[in-house]
Amino acid sequence: MAAPVRNHVWVGTETGILKGINLVKKQAANYTDVSSVTRDQEVNAMCWGDPQESEILMGCKDGTVKVYSAEKSKFTEFHDCRGGEGVFRGLGVVDNAIITCVESGLLKVWQEGASDSLELQVGAGVQKMRHCDAHRQKVGTGGKENDLKIWDLQKPEEPIFRAKNLRNDWLDLRVPVWIRDLDFIPDSDKIVTCTSYHQIRVYDPSSPQRRPVLEAMYGEDPLTALSITPDGRSVVVGNSHGNIAVIDLRKGSVLCTLKGCAGSPRSIQCHKSMPLVASCGLDRFLRVHHLNDKELLHKVYLKSRLNSLLLTSRDKWEEEERVAPVDQDVKDEEDEVWDGMETVEEKTATKRQAVTREPDADGVVKVPSSKKQKKKKKVA
Amino acid sequence: MPHIIYSAWGSTCPAARPPGSVNNSCKYSDAPAEGHGAPGPSLEQDVLLPPTFSVSEIKNKQRHHYMFLKLKQDRRREKLALKKKRKKERVALGDKAPPKPVPKTIENQREHDETTETDEFAPYFNKQTTPKILITTSDRPRGRTVKFTEQLSSIIPNSQVYYRRGLALKKIIPQCIARDFTDLIVLNEDRKVPNGLILSHLPDGPTAHFKMSNVRLRKEMKRKGKDPTEHQPEVILNNFTTRLGHSIGRMFASLVPHEPQFTGRQVATFHNQWDYIFFRFHRYLFKSEKRVGIQELGPRFTLKLRSLQKGTFDSKYGEYEWVHKRHEMDTSRRKFHL
Numbered sequence: 001m002a003a004p005v006r007n008h009v010w011v012g013t014e015t016g017i018l019k020g021i022n023l024v025k026k027q028a029a030n031y032t033d034v035s036s037v038t039r040d041q042e043v044n045a046m047c048w049g050d051p052q053e054s055e056i057l058m059g060c061k062d063g064t065v066k067v068y069s070a071e072k073s074k075f076t077e078f079h080d081c082r083g084g085e086g087v088f089r090g091l092g093v094v095d096n097a098i099i100t101c102v103e104s105g106l107l108k109v110w111q112e113g114a115s116d117s118l119e120l121q122v123g124a125g126v127q128k129m130r131h132c133d134a135h136r137q138k139v140g141t142g143g144k145e146n147d148l149k150i151w152d153l154q155k156p157e158e159p160i161f162r163a164k165n166l167r168n169d170w171l172d173l174r175v176p177v178w179i180r181d182l183d184f185i186p187d188s189d190k191i192v193t194c195t196s197y198h199q200i201r202v203y204d205p206s207s208p209q210r211r212p213v214l215e216a217m218y219g220e221d222p223l224t225a226l227s228i229t230p231d232g233r234s235v236v237v238g239n240s241h242g243n244i245a246v247i248d249l250r251k252g253s254v255l256c257t258l259k260g261c262a263g264s265p266r267s268i269q270c271h272k273s274m275p276l277v278a279s280c281g282l283d284r285f286l287r288v289h290h291l292n293d294k295e296l297l298h299k300v301y302l303k304s305r306l307n308s309l310l311l312t313s314r315d316k317w318e319e320e321e322r323v324a325p326v327d328q329d330v331k332d333e334e335d336e337v338w339d340g341m342e343t344v345e346e347k348t349a350t351k352r353q354a355v356t357r358e359p360d361a362d363g364v365v366k367v368p369s370s371k372k373q374k375k376k377k378k379v380a
Numbered sequence: 381m382p383h384i385i386y387s388a389w390g391s392t393c394p395a396a397r398p399p400g401s402v403n404n405s406c407k408y409s410d411a412p413a414e415g416h417g418a419p420g421p422s423l424e425q426d427v428l429l430p431p432t433f434s435v436s437e438i439k440n441k442q443r444h445h446y447m448f449l450k451l452k453q454d455r456r457r458e459k460l461a462l463k464k465k466r467k468k469e470r471v472a473l474g475d476k477a478p479p480k481p482v483p484k485t486i487e488n489q490r491e492h493d494e495t496t497e498t499d500e501f502a503p504y505f506n507k508q509t510t511p512k513i514l515i516t517t518s519d520r521p522r523g524r525t526v527k528f529t530e531q532l533s534s535i536i537p538n539s540q541v542y543y544r545r546g547l548a549l550k551k552i553i554p555q556c557i558a559r560d561f562t563d564l565i566v567l568n569e570d571r572k573v574p575n576g577l578i579l580s581h582l583p584d585g586p587t588a589h590f591k592m593s594n595v596r597l598r599k600e601m602k603r604k605g606k607d608p609t610e611h612q613p614e615v616i617l618n619n620f621t622t623r624l625g626h627s628i629g630r631m632f633a634s635l636v637p638h639e640p641q642f643t644g645r646q647v648a649t650f651h652n653q654w655d656y657i658f659f660r661f662h663r664y665l666f667k668s669e670k671r672v673g674i675q676e677l678g679p680r681f682t683l684k685l686r687s688l689q690k691g692t693f694d695s696k697y698g699e700y701e702w703v704h705k706r707h708e709m710d711t712s713r714r715k716f717h718l
Contacts, residue, residue, distance in 0.1 A: 015498070039498055196697055222697050240699045259708050264690075264699040282690055282701040284623065303623075305701075 007070070008312050009288075010056050011280055012043025014305040018058060018068055021286060023298050024317050031068060032075075045091040046308040047131070053312055057098065059088035065098055083108055083119075089143070090129025094136045094153065101129035101141060109153060120156050122149060132184045140191055142179030148193055148203055163203055164210035181226045183235070185249070192235050192249065194223035200237060200247055216252030218245050227268040227277065229291060236277050236291075238265035244279060246291065258289045260296045266306060272313035280306035499627065500584055504562070504634040511635055513539035513563045514556055519546050525569040527597055531679045532565070535648060535661055536635055537612045539565075549578075549693045557583045563635055564693075567592070577683060578693065581631060585691040586701065588631060590657075590683040598678035605663050605675035611644020612637045613661070618651040624702055625652065625718035628685060646677070655718050657683040685718065 007020035016037035021028045042061040049055025049067055055076075056068040063082035068075050079098060081088075086103025093099070094109070101107040105126050109118040122129075125144035132138035138160075142148045148163035166175045178196035185192060189206040190213075198219055201212035221239040228235050229246065234255055238244040242261035245254050263283030270277045275291035282305050288298040435451055438444040470477045482488070496502075503509045515533050517525055521544075533539040549566065556564055561582055568576030574595050580587040598604060615636050620629035632650045645665065651658045659681050665673045688702040689695070702717075709717070 035492075224699065240697075241703050242700060242705075262703060262705075262709070263701045282699060 008314075008317060009278055009286060010046065010310040011286060011302060011306050012046045012058055012308045013302070014042050014307055015039060016041030016043060016060060017304065018043070018056070018066075019302055020070075021300055021302075023288065026298075028300055028302060031073070042087075043307050045088040046310050047091045047093060048310060049093055053310075053314070056310060057091055057093065059091045059100060061087050065091065065100065079110065081108065081110055089126045090131070090139075090141070092129070092131030092139060094131070099129075099131060099139060099153070101126055101139075103127075103143075105141075105143075105146070107139070107141065107151070118153065118156060120151065122146070122151065122159075127179055128181050130182050130184065134184065134186060138184070140182050140184065142182050142193055144178045144196075145176070146179070147177045148179060148182060148191065150191065150205060161203070161205035162210065163212070166211060166215075178222075180222065180224055183226055183228050185228055186232045188232070192226060192228060194226045194235075194237050196222035198223055198239065200226070200235065200252070202249060214249065214252055216247055218247060218254060219243055224281075225265050225268040225279070227270045229270050229277075230273055230275065236268050236270060236279075238268050238279060238281070240264040242281070242283065244268070244289075256294050258287075258294055258296075260287055260289075260299065261285075267309040269309055269311045271311055271315075273315055276311070278309055278311045280309045282306075497630075499630070500581055500586060501630045501634050504638075505630070507638055509562055510637055511538060511562045512560060513565060513635060514552075514561045515539055515541045515565045515567070516544050516552070517567045518569050519544050521567070521569050522572045524572055524595070524597065525567060525574045527599075528574055528595055528679060529567060531598055532567075534608060535613065535679075537610070537637055553580070553582065553692050574681075579631060580693050581634065582692065585689065586627070586631070587689040587691070587693045587698070588628060589686045589689070591686055593682045593684070595681045596679060601676060601678040601680070603676070605677045608646055608661065608663070608677045609644050611641040611646055612639065613644065613646040613648045614640040614642070616647060616649040616651075618649065620650075620652050620718055622716075622718060624685075624688065627688065628657075628718060652718050655684060655716050657685070657718070659683065 006022065008023045009021040011019045011021065013019060016032065017034060018031045019028060020031055040062045043058050044061055045059035047057050049057050054069060054071045056070065058066045058068065060066060063080065065079040065081045066075055067077040081098065081100045084102040084104040084106030088100055089103055090101040091099065096112050098110045103126055105122045105124045107120040107122050107129065111117060122141040123146040125146045126141055127143035129139055129141045137153045138150060139153065140148060140150045147165055149159040150161040152160045165177060168174055176197065179193045180196055182191055182193040189204060191203045193201050198217055198221060200216045200218060202214040204213045207213065218237055219239050221241045223237050223239050226235055226237045233250065234246050234248050236244060236246050242263050242265065244258040244261055244265060246256050248255050261279065261283065263281050265279045265281035268277060268279045276288055277291055278286065278288045280286045284302055284305055286300040286302055286306065287296060289295065290297055435444060435447045438447055504511065513536055515529050517529055529541050533541045553564065564580040564582060566578040567574050574592055577590040577592045578587065613636060615633055617629040617633060620626055645663050647662050647664060649660045661677045662674045663677055667673050686704050687700055689698045689700050691698055
């Protein structure tokens with residue numbers, strides 16, 4: 001375990017265990033001491049600690065936030081982030097400060113070392129707090145009878161956007177609100193939410209309209225999780241019966257469904273650049289689907305109910321496992337495309353050297369690498 | 381002669397010496413006590429010390445045997461005296477007596493095992509709860525279903541049949557929890573035929589939904605035995621192999637109290653084959669060392685799992701752990717889920 005852990009997926013379970021899965025080597029391991037965990041340490045939220053994805057933050061049911069360092073391969077910090085009532089509904093990191101949000105609606109920013117933390121009341125019944133990747137000061141919240149609000153952490157007095165409920169229905173009854181998950185569409189201001197009433201809604205804060213600009217329905221069961229595809233044009237949603245569908249965000253139509261799920265997904269995440277989507281949930285399986293050909297690429301049984309998941313944003317998964325440093329140099333010479341990624345390359349190179357001391361990776365795994373590389377070149 | 385040796389032994393073990401045995405050796409017995417108490421005893425005192433002595437050092441076999449018996453007798457006498465004294469004290473204290481200490485057994489000193497199941501059924505299997513079951517039906521049950529509920533409740537100990545009276549399940553469940561029911565069974569009927577069963581574990585789920593078929597009542601059975609007695613039956617769970625199968629099996633097991641009454645010779649069987657769960661209820665009899673006779677008491681029915689839902693019954697907003705999707709899952713005839 002001395003070498004840094006290079007897992008592709010990290011999963012937090014209902015029993016409080018952090019599991020790491022290397023999809024290329026097809027290995028899964030527990031990174032929490034199994035004998036010490038109890039059900040009070042159930043993992044409710046997870047996020048990356050830094051942009052390099054070397055640290056993982058886990059929000060547990062007992063109000064602690066654990067920091068796992070993948071490089072040191074151990075838990076480095078334990079923060080006591082108790083406050084408010086209920087479990088963590090979202091976790092984020094901004095400039096070494098941890099953002100937590102609990103069910104009762106208390107959003108807190110825990111500065112390192114500082115005793116006074118920024119506190120924010122976002123309304124009761126929060127089901128999800130999501131931190132925006134592009135604008136690090138922006139968070140979105142929503143929940144049961146608590147419509148979407150977007151907050152700027154620099155101006156915490158008022159939300160910068162507050163959604164307005166739909167008009168009353170044809171019986172002149174109020175439309176109920178129950179947001180289960182939300183996400184920010186990259187390269188735009190727009191936000192997607194999914195609800196327990198099987199609606200998918202798109203809000204656009206840049207337009208004067210506070211009501212959703214698009215509403216789509218999927219199935220008849222509550223939607224539990226969502227994730228935006230890398231191109232930002234569609235969204236992957238899962239419902240409580242274990243149906244996962246890709247929904248087009250321009251027309252609101254179902255593009256395709258991803259088969260194989262038996263239980264309700266708790267967390268879905270798309271890869272940042274590759275057309276991959278990982279999902280996990282109550283059926284105790286981690287599944288990785290290919291977005292374009294709907295194929296089930298990986299299916300890993302992880303023994304306990306899975307609550308949250310983090311998918312790495314690295315690409316070239318097979319290479320990093322078994323590229324010798326010599327090959328590396330040759331590649332650098334022949335391919336100018338990679339020059340733009342110098343900093344990352346150096347880092348990975350050192351890691352690779354460390355890795356090569358170990359015996360090479362065994363079996364060859366069919367992850368569609370050729371396609372990805374071709375795509376890369378086109379983009380460049 | 382034996383007396384002297386006995387007193388010498390007494391000097392090493394002052395606690396075991398009977399009170400009032402005063403003799404020459406008493407001087408010696410006091411000396412070591414002082415010697416131990418005072419740090420750095422002088423040489424003279426050391427000389428005065430009697431040689432340390434224990435029964436095992438006696439070389440003479442007969443003598444050794446005799447002394448050993450004596451030692452055991454003494455110990456026993458002392459133990460009984462202590463017991464008597466404690467009992468007397470307890471009687472004297474009456475109600476204020478401290479609670480009796482729990483005897484140590486290998487069972488209750490079991491080492492912690494991290495893989496012990498900690499699911500919703502753990503309280504039952506840790507013998508913290510005893511099952512109490514409520515059986516009800518869909519609204520306005522007809523003849524056969526009513527009889528079936530009665531027969532089901534005669535099989536499951538500590539179960540009560542209630543009329544549904546048009547109540548919503550979501551309203552029944554909090555009342556059940558308040559009355560300490562551990563399970564809720566709801567039978568569904570379609571055109572006088574029982575066709576569905578909802579089994580919900582209380583207070584925090586899970587809830588299983590089964591399709592029910594081939595219900596045969598006691599009256600319709602051939603070669604049936606006499607009516608079952610009120611003994612707690614044994615439970616046989618056959619062939620529940622997968623993770624899902626285990627949780628379903630644990631669910632059935634937790635319907636019946638832990639300790640079966642073997643005198644009743646009654647056994648309830650849940651046999652899983654091809655994801656169909658066959659229920660049978662038998663009485664057995666050991667005819668000889670090799671032969672055993674069984675007699676079916678009924679009723680019998682077949683179940684097939686439709687879904688397993690986390691939490692108590694909430695079909696609309698509940699989260700499902702497993703849903704049977706025929707077109708997706710039943711692609712291979714050799715794939716089974718339980």
